[in-house]
Amino acid sequence: MMAPARDALRQRALHFATTPLQALFAREPRRAEQLRFQLDGLTLDLSKQRLDVGVLTELVALAGERELTRWVEKLFAGDPVNVSEGRAAKHWQLRDLAARAPDVAEQLQRMETIVEQFFQRQWCGVRGDAVEHVINLGVGGSDLGPVMAHHALRDLPGVRSGGVSVHFVSSMDGSQLAPLLAQLDPARTVFVISSKSFITVDTLSNARTALAWLQQGLPGWSEGEIKQRHVFGVSAAPERMDAWGIPAANQLLFWDWVGGRYSVWSTIGLPIALSVGMQAFRDFLAGGHAMDQHFRGTPLMANLPVLLALTSIWNINYLDIHTRAILPYEGRLKFWPSYLEQLEMESNGKSVTRDGQGVADHTCPIIWGEVGPNAQHAFYQLLHQGTHTVACEYLLCATPSGASPELQAQHDLTLANALAQMQLMAFGDGILDDADQLPPHSRYRGGQPCTTLLLDALTPYSLGLLVALYEHKVFVEAVMWGINPFDQWGVEMGKQLATRLLPAVQGAAMPADLDGSTRALLEQIRSLREVSAAADLDKGRCRRASGPR
Numbered sequence: 001m002m003a004p005a006r007d008a009l010r011q012r013a014l015h016f017a018t019t020p021l022q023a024l025f026a027r028e029p030r031r032a033e034q035l036r037f038q039l040d041g042l043t044l045d046l047s048k049q050r051l052d053v054g055v056l057t058e059l060v061a062l063a064g065e066r067e068l069t070r071w072v073e074k075l076f077a078g079d080p081v082n083v084s085e086g087r088a089a090k091h092w093q094l095r096d097l098a099a100r101a102p103d104v105a106e107q108l109q110r111m112e113t114i115v116e117q118f119f120q121r122q123w124c125g126v127r128g129d130a131v132e133h134v135i136n137l138g139v140g141g142s143d144l145g146p147v148m149a150h151h152a153l154r155d156l157p158g159v160r161s162g163g164v165s166v167h168f169v170s171s172m173d174g175s176q177l178a179p180l181l182a183q184l185d186p187a188r189t190v191f192v193i194s195s196k197s198f199i200t201v202d203t204l205s206n207a208r209t210a211l212a213w214l215q216q217g218l219p220g221w222s223e224g225e226i227k228q229r230h231v232f233g234v235s236a237a238p239e240r241m242d243a244w245g246i247p248a249a250n251q252l253l254f255w256d257w258v259g260g261r262y263s264v265w266s267t268i269g270l271p272i273a274l275s276v277g278m279q280a281f282r283d284f285l286a287g288g289h290a291m292d293q294h295f296r297g298t299p300l301m302a303n304l305p306v307l308l309a310l311t312s313i314w315n316i317n318y319l320d321i322h323t324r325a326i327l328p329y330e331g332r333l334k335f336w337p338s339y340l341e342q343l344e345m346e347s348n349g350k351s352v353t354r355d356g357q358g359v360a361d362h363t364c365p366i367i368w369g370e371v372g373p374n375a376q377h378a379f380y381q382l383l384h385q386g387t388h389t390v391a392c393e394y395l396l397c398a399t400p401s402g403a404s405p406e407l408q409a410q411h412d413l414t415l416a417n418a419l420a421q422m423q424l425m426a427f428g429d430g431i432l433d434d435a436d437q438l439p440p441h442s443r444y445r446g447g448q449p450c451t452t453l454l455l456d457a458l459t460p461y462s463l464g465l466l467v468a469l470y471e472h473k474v475f476v477e478a479v480m481w482g483i484n485p486f487d488q489w490g491v492e493m494g495k496q497l498a499t500r501l502l503p504a505v506q507g508a509a510m511p512a513d514l515d516g517s518t519r520a521l522l523e524q525i526r527s528l529r530e531v532s533a534a535a536d537l538d539k540g541r542c543r544r545a546s547g548p549r
């Protein structure tokens with residue numbers, strides 16, 4: 001395949017890989033302005049990336065060669081862009097409130113009815129007590145979007161509060177669920193079982209434990225009565241919710257054409273609406289829709305998701321930078337890195353193209369992160385003085401999320417830290433006059449390419465803009481690499497192997513073809529368990545021997 005843009009980019013990369021960022025600013029007086037892009041209170045600043053407008057123009061030409069515009073049309077036409085599963089990817093339709101697709105509008109209305117009952121304290125458990133706690137049981141896309149948005153938006157000024165307390169449980173080992181159950185009253189607790197497939201073992205095992213706890217704590221009530229007042233289900237598989245015994249009135253639906261990690265906009269958002277109210281949830285949808293319109297209608301050179309994606313392609317495929325740190329300078333966004341890890345790595349962690357060939361280039365980088373001020377005291381040492389080049393993505397809010405003078409002062413401090421850290425990351429100690437007097441161990445080499453995303457303020461709307469920005473960015477990258485971002489076959493085999501190994505963990509014979517390492521680990525686990533069971537037995541004997549006091 002002819003790829004003139006790619007060859008031109010390779011040539012440019014030779015220059016940008018070795019030119020200090022200071023030199024780029026010295027050479028281009030309008031750089032900060034030319035590489036800053038905006039939409040509705042969201043600013044994308046690429047000026048501290050190792051590129052210029054010429055590089056972006058060449059990357060846009062490459063996007064032309066990869067038929068990006070045609071793929072964007074296919075996405076919004078509802079074509080089956082998820083080729084391996086023969087499905088459309090219409091998460092964007094969930095946020096188009098004006099178009100009111102009938103199914104979408106109906107489910108949103110049902111969600112609103114449920115949410116209002118909780119806010120009005122009218123949703124009561126079997127004993128007639130108003131419910132105060134809702135626990136979402138879900139994992140991956142059925143957890144990360146809601147948990148991220150709930151933490152970002154709850155108790156934000158202007159956002160409704162006073163509903164129920166919402167909790168999130170995802171891990172299959174029960175370590176999140178057990179301490180919650182120990183504190184809560186079953187009569188005042190409701191569970192939302194959130195699972196697109198309704199077969200995810202992590203979620204269903206937590207759900208079984210939750211049901212047993214409800215039954216134990218609410219004696220005298222039948223399982224059906226308990227489920228009616230204490231269990232909701234959110235899924236694209238209503239027949240499986242039926243089989244689990246969730247009453248139809250407590251079921252909220254979404255559809256196959258919503259990928260798990262793109263489902264925060266669907267009824268999977270129920271926990272978000274329960275914590276911040278429906279108006280905030282609709283504002284979140286409106287932000288996402290504004291980004292859809294921008295993405296569909298803006299020329300590529302000013303299109304935020306496209307520019308973010310092309311910058312990422314430039315770093316990975318031309319500058320050989322294979323890792324990216326996500327650094328929000330806003331504690332409310334503490335789950336933003338985990339959210340993006342799933343969105344990006346589960347979508348684009350692929351090595352086979354849509355037509356089954358090996359990819360020509362590296363795909364998704366390794367993504368990790370932490371709230372910036374905490375990361376400063378954890379892994380920034382590596383970013384400043386380690387040996388790896390890491391693309392750094394800063395997320396800042398211009399105004400604080402609370403109004404008190406103390407919070408304003410703390411917010412100023414946080415912003416000053418973010419700006420200073422970015423200076424050091426990008427320019428190193430070159431910004432100091434006397435840097436060359438410093439001993440080697442105090443030098444900062446700089447050269448870490450930084451992207452800044454600046455929100456005027458964190459609101460449901462701006463969070464919607466941000467999430468949809470990344471969803472589309474992931475799609476653009478996938479088109480550039482020729483891969484399908486909407487499937488996740490790589491997580492399936494692990495689940496099958498776990499099912500096969502479970503009996504052996506429980507004490508049955510080990511599979512004959514088990515590898516040596518797994519066999520040895522299982523043997524050790526078994527013998528450790530035997531020792532611990534024997535110790536428990538001894539303790540029991542001692543207690544009986546010493547008798548009651």
Ligand SMILES: O=P(O)(O)OC[C@H]1O[C@](O)(CO)[C@@H](O)[C@@H]1O
Pocket residue numbers: 139140141142194195196197198199200203260261346488491
């Ligand atoms: O919502 P479900 O069907 O329980 O799946 C949970 C998660 O599991 C995955 O399939 C990966 O194992 C994700 O894509 C998904 O978000």
